[in-house]
Amino acid sequence: MMNEAAEFSQYNGPLEVGLRALAVLTEDYPSAYSLQRLVILDYLIVHSDDLNFGPVGLHPQTPHRSGELLVRRAALEKGLLLYQSKGLIERKFMENGVLYSATEKSGSFMDVLNAGYSLKLRDRAGWLVDRFKEQSDQALSELVRKEAGDWGAEFEMAPALKKGLEL
Template structure:
């Protein structure tokens, strides 16, 4: 007899559960501040690729070629993750003059305290670092930094592959 498998399987990596958890961690660290979706897209990238910033801690995820493109595909999955954790009472939405904002709830920190993996601990460290670095910065200032750096994030792999091809041709 085989076990029944749910027809809708969520991806284990960079799916709504993981990206939502990263957003939850960031918002918990920023509590009681609320963040826009756009700010969280950029922040999520910086949480996992913290070593893309000067003097940033080691990244949680490996440096992959063209990783700056990740910023373009995170938004929809992040929204799904936020709705998932909101449905569990761990996040709340606030409608403000500047748009839709998300914030942690009183229950968020206790939920995160129950997580004991190394990844969760490192994620909390990166979130504290990120909030201390950019917490007082406006969304537009943070977006300027991201826009100025996005071409650089992951670009070192492009030059490296060009150099390897040229080296191979000389042999």
């Protein structure tokens, strides 16, 4: 019998989180995103139904799910490095910080993933890019600060986010 922590890591380990970031980056190729933006978009790709206007989420709405924002960054960094090592993500050092983008190989890689979850993932990634492409990282962070307390109403760390805890 699998415990809850093992089940959580199964979907939020570096391989899976990196794949979700790759899906977003591939949808908006050749655009490059900051780590902060990818953390927020990873949460929203999984829990798109936390937004009033979002499609059904890829994962169920569980209590305390907004806390995922606080622990997602480390797994995402590892996932980005993993996919970078395979030539599917490029890390760019820019004046405004480190940004990540898909590569020319990314689309072909994503095209071979045809399982139901992968197809839903690509659909949500397209929706996210269409919906939030024009919003700045700051605007996305503000959305999280305003809404995080409502996502999984039991979220006890909302005051920390609202006081400006960096994601």
